[in-house]
Structure formats: structure tokens, C-alpha cells
Amino acid sequence: MIVDKExxxxxxxxxxxxxxxxxxxVQPESVNDESVKRFLKHKRKRSLSVDQYVEGILKxxxxxxxxxxxxxxxxKPEHQHIAQEIIVKCLPHSGKSVRIGITGVPGVGKxxxxxxxxxxxxxxxxKLAVLAIDPSSERTKGSILGDKTRMEELSSDPNAYIRPxxxxxxxxxxxxxxxxxxxxxxxxxFDTIFIETVGVGQSETAVHSMVDFFLLLxxxxxxxxxxxxxxxxxxxxxAITINKADGNNIEKAQLARIQYMNxxxxxxxxxxxxxxxxxxxxxxxxxxxxxxxxxxxxxLAHCKSNGYFQYKRNEQAKFxxxxxxxxxxxxxxxxxxxxxxxxxxxxxxxxxEEISSFVAAKxxxxxxxxxxK
Ligand code: GDP
Numbered sequence: 472m473i474v475d476k477e478x479x480x481x482x483x484x485x486x487x488x489x490x491x492x493x494x495x496x497v498q499p500e501s502v503n504d505e506s507v508k509r510f511l512k513h514k515r516k517r518s519l520s521v522d523q524y525v526e527g528i529l530k531x532x533x534x535x536x537x538x539x540x541x542x543x544x545x546x547k548p549e550h551q552h553i554a555q556e557i558i559v560k561c562l563p564h565s566g567k568s569v570r571i572g573i574t575g576v577p578g579v580g581k582x583x584x585x586x587x588x589x590x591x592x593x594x595x596x597x598k599l600a601v602l603a604i605d606p607s608s609e610r611t612k613g614s615i616l617g618d619k620t621r622m623e624e625l626s627s628d629p630n631a632y633i634r635p636x637x638x639x640x641x642x643x644x645x646x647x648x649x650x651x652x653x654x655x656x657x658x659x660x661f662d663t664i665f666i667e668t669v670g671v672g673q674s675e676t677a678v679h680s681m682v683d684f685f686l687l688l689x690x691x692x693x694x695x696x697x698x699x700x701x702x703x704x705x706x707x708x709x710a711i712t713i714n715k716a717d718g719n720n721i722e723k724a725q726l727a728r729i730q731y732m733n734x735x736x737x738x739x740x741x742x743x744x745x746x747x748x749x750x751x752x753x754x755x756x757x758x759x760x761x762x763x764x765x766x767x768x769x770x771l772a773h774c775k776s777n778g779y780f781q782y783k784r785n786e787q788a789k790f791x792x793x794x795x796x797x798x799x800x801x802x803x804x805x806x807x808x809x810x811x812x813x814x815x816x817x818x819x820x821x822x823x824e825e826i827s828s829f830v831a832a833k834x835x836x837x838x839x840x841x842x843x844k
Contacts, residue, residue, distance in 0.1 A: 479718055480715075480717060480718060480755050480756075482715060482720075483717065483718030483719050483720060519535075519538075521553060521556040521557055521560065522560075523535075524538070524539050524553075524557045525557055525560040525561060525658075528557070528561060528655055528658050528659045529561075529564060529658060529659070531659050531660045532659075533632060533659075536632070536655060536656070536659045537634075539554065539557050539655050540634060540652050540655060542554040542557070543558070543648050543651045543652055543655065544637040544648050544652075554651070557655070558651055558654055558655065561654055561655055561657075561658035562654060562658075564657070564658040565653070565654040565655075565657035565658050566657060566784070567657060567662065568653075568656070568657045568661055568662045568663055568664050569662065569663050569664070569683055569684070569767070569771060570653060570664045570666065570681065570682040570683045570684070571663065571664065571665050571666070571682055571683065571684045571685075571686060571767065572665075572666050572667075572668070572675075572678040572679060572681075572682035572684070572685040572686065573585060573665055573666070573667050573668075573686050573688065574667070574668050574669070574675050574678065574685070574686070574687055574688070574704065575669075575687060575688030575689065575714070576669065577669055579688045579689065579690055579714055580688060580714040580715060580754045580755070581667055581669075581688060582621040582622050583714075583754040583755055584688060584712075584714060584752070584754035585601055585622060585625070585665055585667060586621075586622045586623075586624055586625045586754070587752075587754045587755075587757045587760050588665075588754075588760050588763060588764065589601065589622070589625045589628070589631055589665070590624055590625060590628070591757075591760050591761065591764060592663055592764070593625075593628050593630040593631055597630065597662055597663050598630045598631075598660055598661045598662050598663070599625075599630065599631045599632070599661060599662075599663045599664075599665065600631070600632045600633075600634070600653075600656040600659075600661040600663070600664050600665070601622070601625070601631065601632070601633045601634070601664075601665045601667065602634050602636075602649050602652055602653065602656070602664065602665070602666050602667070603634070603635055603636040603649075603666065603667045603668065604636055604642075604645055604646055604649050604666060604667075604668045604674045604677060604678055605635075605636035605645075605668065605669065605674075632656065632659075632661060634652065636649075637649065641798070642673055642674060642677060643677075643794060643797070643798045644798060644802075645677075646674070646677035646678075646680075646681070646794075647791070647794065647795060647798065649666060649681065650681050650791055653666075653681065666678050666681065666682055675703075675704050675707060676707075679707045680787055680790050680791070681787060681791075683771065683774070683780065683783065683784075684709050684710075684767050684770055684771070685707050685708050685709050686708065686709065686710050686711075686712060686763070686767075687704060687705065687707075687708040687710070687711045687712070688711075688712055688714050689711055689712070689713050689714070689727070689731070690713065690714065690715060690727075691713050691715070691716070691720060691723040691724040691726065691727035692720075692723045692727065705734070705735070705738075706738055708747055709741075709743075709745060709747055709748075709770055710747055710748045710749070710750060710763070710766050710767075710770070711731050711735070711747065711748075711749045711750070712749075712750045712751065712752050712759070712763055713727045713728055713731070713749070713750070713751045713752070714751075714752055714753070714754055715753060715754075715755070716751035716752060716753050716758070716759065717753035717755060717756045717758070721751075724751045725751065727751075728749050728750070728751050731749045732749045735747050735749065742779070743773070743774050743777070743779040743783070744773070744777060744779070745770055745773050745774065745779075748766050750762055750763055750766060803843070804836075804839055807839060807843070809838070809842065810835060810838070810839055813835060813838065814835065817831040817834070817835055818831075
């Protein structure tokens with residue numbers, strides 16, 4: 472096979488060991504230093520009213536949008552209060568974008584792909600916001616998706632806005648913040664929203680519950696087990712793309728495409744009536760990107776014509792209402808200082824078999840219900 476050396480990638484060298492797992496990048500203490508600094512600078516000058524934020528967001532003022540997102544991400548009650556008022560006023564201006572979830576294991580090429588598809592979209596006049604949900608930051612503060620040097624071309628594109636994953640809180644909390652950030656980005660005029668996550672666990676379900684289209688990036692020649700992709704994640708995908716279909720990997724990618732197509736045919740039919748597609752691309756050489764965009768648009772046309780698009784959005788809105796209630800109830804309970812003290816004692820009693828787990832839970836909940844404000 473003749474390989475165009477200019478476009479050859481190091482990963483196509485047979486000596487290259489295939490799937491690379493990037494080391495997590497240590498995330499700074501705060502979510503986004505720059506925007507926090509800007510926020511504080513602004514705050515020193517004057518504190519903005521909710522209406523000033525909303526007006527700025529609707530005009531597409533990116534520094535103001537960033538500050539509002541920082542408020543959404545903050546756990547301080549006074550910030551949350553303003554954030555919720557901003558969201559309420561932005562809601563009527565939201566909902567008009569296409570929300571696309573993108574997942575795949577570290578090293579599959581998510582950033583390279585997002586940059587390639589992102590540039591394709593902005594070059595056609597689209598406005599793109601890239602958000603992320605990164606479960607690694609939850610426990611370790613080490614973030615796989617937080618690397619600021621990623622997506623250099625897109626970062627400097629005036630029609631693209633990239634926001635790393637909020638780092639604090641439970642997955643449910645992080646997902647809620649991302650969902651609220653979608654609303655602000657849509658009000659600011661972004662017509663395409665990407666939500667990136669690492670395809671290794673729970674966060675896919677959260678992302679799936681906030682997007683219209685779910686894209687799974689895969690590699691050829693690495694088994695599903697090796698890629699850590701669970702069957703459940705494949706079942707959620709509206710399309711699978713085999714990335715790195717370039718150089719001496721093209722044939723392997725074509726073969727993998729057929730295998731995945733056969734595997735998908737064995738899954739039960741989707742609720743939307745859409746048959747998930749399997750494609751190949753090279754994010755590095757920017758081939759196959761146009762076909763992916765076309766597939767996304769075909770899907771949207773399909774789901775808008777049979778009513779599934781609106782049905783899914785309604786279901787998602789309901790889901791997020793219950794998620795928010797559950798999250799609030801849980802955090803109110805655990806943040807209660809008396810409960811926090813009682814929990815240690817209850818744990819000890821359960822372990823020494825003085826009382827059963829259920830009695831302990833009931834006593835704590837009864838106490839909480841009687842004493843909560
Ligand atoms: P992520 O961890 O999923 O965000 O993956 P990255 O976008 O950081 O890519 C991981 C590695 O794969 C980098 O060395 C990329 O240059 C390489 N890569 C990404 N896309 C392609 C592709 O289409 N072809 C080849 N050959 N390499 C790629």
C-alpha cells in the first residue's frame with residue numbers, strides 16, 4: 472500500500488503499540504482559573520445584576536457567558552441563587568440547538584475528532600459550544616478532559632466556545648451543572664453543543680440523558696473488552712465511528728465497521744425507529760467527517776418527522792426534574808450537621824449489631840424529618 476508520508480501519523484507505525492491511554496492531566500484547584508479571575512475582577516469593579524448577565528448572554532458576550540457558567544458551577548448558595556435566576560430568564564431563548572454526546576476511551580481521538588468536526592461545523596457558519604463531563608475529576612481532581620492545550624484550533628475559533636468539565640461534586644451534581652450550562656450556551660446563540668465524556672462508566676448515562684444524538688468513537692483491532700466499552704454504551708449509540716481509519720489501518724477499520732454493523736443488528740430495535748449507523752473516519756486526516764455530520768442531520772430529520780425528537784426532550788426534562796429533586800434531598804440530608812454527627816454513631820451501632828441497618832436508617836430519617844427547617 473502506498474502511504475502518503477506527509478499525512479502519516481506516528482500511530483500507523485507497526486511498532487506503535489496501538490491503544491494509548493493518556494495520563495490524566497492534573498486539573499487546577501478551580502474549575503477554570505481564567506474565568507474565575509475574570510469573574511473576581513468584574514466583581515471588584517461592580518457586581519452585575521441578573522438582567523445584565525442575561526442581556527450579555529443574549530448578545531453572545533462570551534466573557535459574561537463564562538462568568539454565568541462559573542456561577543452555575545459554584546457551590547456557594549448566593550452564586551447558585553443568581554445562577555438560577557439567570558437560567559430562568561435564559562430558558563425561553565434555549566432549546567434550539569442540536570445537542571450531541573461524544574464518548575470513547577482515552578486515546579481513541581476524541582479531542583482530535585471534536586476539533587475536526589468542530590472546524591467543519593464552524594466553517595459552514597455554525598456556532599459550537601464544547602462542554603465536558605469528566606468522572607475522573609470527581610475523585611482525584613485529575614482530569615482527562617481538562618487539558619487546556621487540547622483543541623488548539625478550535626480554542627482560537629471565534630465561533631467556538633470550549634468549557635472544561637466542572638470538577639466539584641458528585642456525578643449527578645456535575646451533570647446538572649452541565650445541563651444548565653447547555654441552556655446558557657443556547658441562549659448565547661450556540662446552535663450546536665457537544666458534550667464530551669470518557670467512555671468508561673456511569674457518565675455516559677448522564678450524557679445520554681441530555682443529548683439528542685449520541686456518538687461512540689471506537690478503534691479497529693482492539694476488542695470491546697480492551698476498549699472498556701460496555702454493551703450498554705453501544706446500545707445507547709445512534710452512530711459508532713471507527714476512528715484512525717488512515718495509513719495501514721484503513722482495511723482494519725473497514726473490517727471493524729462490518730463487525731460492529733453485524734453486532735448492532737442483533738440489538739433490539741431502537742425506540743426512535745432509527746437504525747444506528749457505523750462509519751469510519753480519520754480525525755487526524757479529516758476524512759469521513761462530512762459523512763458523520765450528514766448522518767447526524769439524517770437522524771435529526773428522521774426523529775423530527777416521527778415526533779421522537781420532541782418526545783425525547785420532554786422525557787429528558789422530566790428526568791432532570793426528578794434528578795434535581797433527588798440530588799437536593801440527598802445533599803440537604805447529608806449536609807445537615809446533626810445528621811453528620813449521628814451517622815458515625817449509627818454506623819458503629821450497625822457494625823456492632825446493636826441495631827439493624829434499616830432501623831438505623833429509619834431513626835436518622837425520622838430525626839431529619841422532624842428537625843428540618
Ligand atoms: P482522546 O484522549 O480520546 O481525546 O484522544 P486524542 O484526540 O488526544 O488522541 C490520542 C492520540 O491519537 C493522539 O496521539 C492523536 O494524534 C491520535 N489520533 C487521534 N485521531 C487520530 C486519527 O484519526 N488517526 C491517527 N492515526 N491518530 C489519531
